[in-house]
Amino acid sequence: MKPIKVGLLGIGTVGSGTFNVLKRNQEEITRRAGRSIQITMVADLNTERARELTNGECEVVNDANLVVNHPDIDIVIELIGGYGIARDLVMKAIANGKHVVTANKALLATHGNEIFKAAQEKGVMVAFEAAVAGGIPIIKALREGLTANRIQWLAGIINGTTNFILSEMRDKGLDFDVVLKEAQRLGYAEADPTFDIEGVDAAHKATIMSAIAFGIPVQFDKAHVEGITKLQATDIRYAEQLGYRIKLLGIAKRTPQGIELRVHPTLIPAKRLIANVEGAMNAVLVHGDAVGATLYYGKGAGSEPTASAVIADLVDITRLATADPEHRVPHLAFQPDSMNDTPILPMSEVTTSYYLRMQVADQPGVLADITRILADSTISIDAMLQKEPEEGEPRADIIILTHQTQEKNVVAAIAKIEALSTVVGQVTKIRLEQLS
């Protein structure tokens, strides 16, 4: 059979990984796909480097339009990133009747609805396994492996940079700023780490997973996004003493009132398997009504792990290209005419548990005031830890773990607690999930 011809846009870390793996494992991949898959064109602004990386084995151009417009190209791989040029090129490729593979979570989380609609109308596929959790086939698991289930919730460690930082903060008892610098030195964090440490990258990925899990459009603008920059080593230590680990989780949950879509630091029981996912590794826990809990673990970034997902998409498209478009796997798991408009809840209406830490004057009656405020807000206490003040220190730390309650209740209660004259400064609030 004729080889499938692929055009690659952007030959950076993932692009060169894709080129190399496809070449190294060509024989096995062909035996699986039933056809040879060949990258025949590469577009990159740095044509010299691109020629070097591809060894003169394919045509190198500096204008990506030449690839998306080329009549011989069957599949375009978009690895440029960002929302601007990448979006134009993906839309042009679709308009030209080409299938697209992309690792661009930012693009899909913000413009996915438009892109999938165009692809649907044109009868082409847009595949994006590499956009979420790198080499872990989580899109496939959610979209095909768990189709029997009403998915109830998912929670993922889906940003390796922040998980590396959190693991180091915990292991070494260091503060965020110190560990961030180390992560940058080691290449685990970028020079501008904003998207990672502020939770934006994780929110892009959680947004994509929420759409697939619940059959709703991608709605990144509705996601609650909170990073790890304010997290203190103190809280990691207290969490540990209470039997919890702190992880940056991307959470999507179905509730009778609507869908929760949120990224924030989260206390989770240390005994859960996902709590033991360390360093730059990723893992996603998915809970379906029939299957119960399933977990998917692996490398969430890097050249060849991400290339693994890109190439799996190439093979899928190669296999499915002849399927009647209506019988292919829908982009967002549900048929386009069967999407839901279930609303995404504002953060104030989200229900979860909380870790609260406050500094109080070491004098009688303080605890009574605090617990009274919580009781009045119908917030019940699950556990409490009061640290004796150090010798000569007039203040004590109180840590409270609450049972489930609505975010707005906690916010209101915190305002009242902070207004107490015996409470010093602000109350630290970190959400807590049992994941059971």
Place this chain on the structure above:
Amino acid sequence: MKPIKVGLLGIGTVGSGTFNVLKRNQEEITRRAGRSIQITMVADLNTERARELTNGECEVVNDANLVVNHPDIDIVIELIGGYGIARDLVMKAIANGKHVVTANKALLATHGNEIFKAAQEKGVMVAFEAAVAGGIPIIKALREGLTANRIQWLAGIINGTTNFILSEMRDKGLDFDVVLKEAQRLGYAEADPTFDIEGVDAAHKATIMSAIAFGIPVQFDKAHVEGITKLQATDIRYAEQLGYRIKLLGIAKRTPQGIELRVHPTLIPAKRLIANVEGAMNAVLVHGDAVGATLYYGKGAGSEPTASAVIADLVDITRLATADPEHRVPHLAFQPDSMNDTPILPMSEVTTSYYLRMQVADQPGVLADITRILADSTISIDAMLQKEPEEGEPRADIIILTHQTQEKNVVAAIAKIEALSTVVGQVTKIRLEQLS
């Protein structure tokens, strides 16, 4: 679009789960699949119970032939089990041009080649996600999610009964027989638990995974099968002291000499995520050259978890039914004309590490004799633990962890060690894998 009509053979635990989940989640499943999937016929010897379970919502017959021969049935689900009748019915269904979904690992591990060949010739699909690790979509991950990779090895906790027993033996320090009885009482082990505790069930599943991972035919007869019946609480305790857990693993590994396919109790480092998979849960660790290590975790058995996999297959078939048969996902991941004949190695040629425990007389020179024998067999020692004998006890336990070596070397060295007059009784040998 016309509903897909499904005939169910056997409505026991998994069958009733499949019926119930398909009914409960009908709306979501239809929105995913693009067509309604309906069980319209059920065959079971106990027609009365079958009628009760299905609420008169579908035709109940006691002769499965009526289902596989019925012109209206598109897909047959085989949940009878065993090799005899099940095989005949699956072959008849295929001959009648029906797609088949089965959870029958015993059947596929022993007759899979013949079944897949017949399906290929007839242009129908035989799907079997439920045959390995219950609700975990591991077949899909191996066959579709990791197609970019040269898979190097996989190792799985793929039998819930034995993992439950091992977890209990470790937690409570109890011996195998005691825990088995408890497992039977709790329903985690069957009245005749032979297939589980002797490793046969795990070997069926490992055989199926080895075929998909390496593109070889299923060859259950070549698998090394060893269960947990001889495992002693003592060894679990010593392993713990050395930083290891003992799990029954199904292992498939590619080596330059051939493929290793083996099921046996295995020491694995306690810090590995898979070492912390407890109770009846399953997990499979897969190592690919591009993606590195990935792990898949979930319930490996039970009514609805297994039904989750059965229904995912129904949806896949519904979606792929219109695909040109040559472009569907091949049954064993590789195109039928591209299978390998790489040999499966006999156990004597397998390379792994070992835990050796021996009882020795508490007198000088014993250790020198033992380490000399190992050195002469070019077996190098990774760690050693010598337990001081109890007061008045003339014998001491010596535990040795070896580096990697061939099984036949170890077997020969053990024979020599056992021949020493200072060594009492037999040497206990348990294999050890770093899984790194």
